[in-house]
Amino acid sequence: MSSQDQAPYVAACPECDATQQTDSPNEIIDFYRRHYRVTGHDIKIKHADTDLDTGITAQDLKGIIRQLEEHHQNGVPVGIIAAVMNERGLSVKETLDQIHEIRMGGGLYEPQDDHLCAF
Template sequence: MSHGHHQRTPFVATCPDCNVERDAEPANEVVEFYRRHHRHTGHDVVLTRADLDVDLEAEVALEDPATDVATVVDALESHYETGVPIGIVAAAMRQRGFTVGETLEAIYEVRMTGALYEPRDDHLAAF
């Protein structure tokens, strides 16, 4: 799908407070960037670009973040052998208006209820 210009990065994360922008590939680099940036500044970051291969738009109504996270993981799980990368979950949540920080918080909440687990680091699967 090249149109003569170079491939753009599928994920871009931005801190609206500092105007810092990071390209990310694979998606989990967004999560790494958020963790580092949040640790140093306390700021949240938003995904300003997220090219998802899967279109979930129609599948989920905006509810509370925890419900959305569970639904998103459920919907995406069939596309990933070893769990859905958290960055991909963040990208899908961004379509619903959530920041990376809010998404990670929601993931944590849902994991505490036992509905999701991490088959490997920073990858999610539903029980």
């Protein structure tokens, strides 16, 4: 088993092979933001140690966040949202872009930094 398999969350840039391994889902988001600012590259989540995706029946991002809220007090970590959306084929950038669009339309709020809830 490689060290990447042991970290609960692993993300990598497919363009330059930069990798982040962490215990915190939101550190993946921090890695994306730093990496994107410097390189302009998106990242992909390679591994997310969560089984939350199996119980999610919603198809849209807001509905997914609403269902994830059942497992998280004070908002769903953005890294968890990105991991679930990654399973649906969206990159971190695509997920954050959708989150921004829904937030600007008043559909989401942030009870604490990088944690979201749906209205």
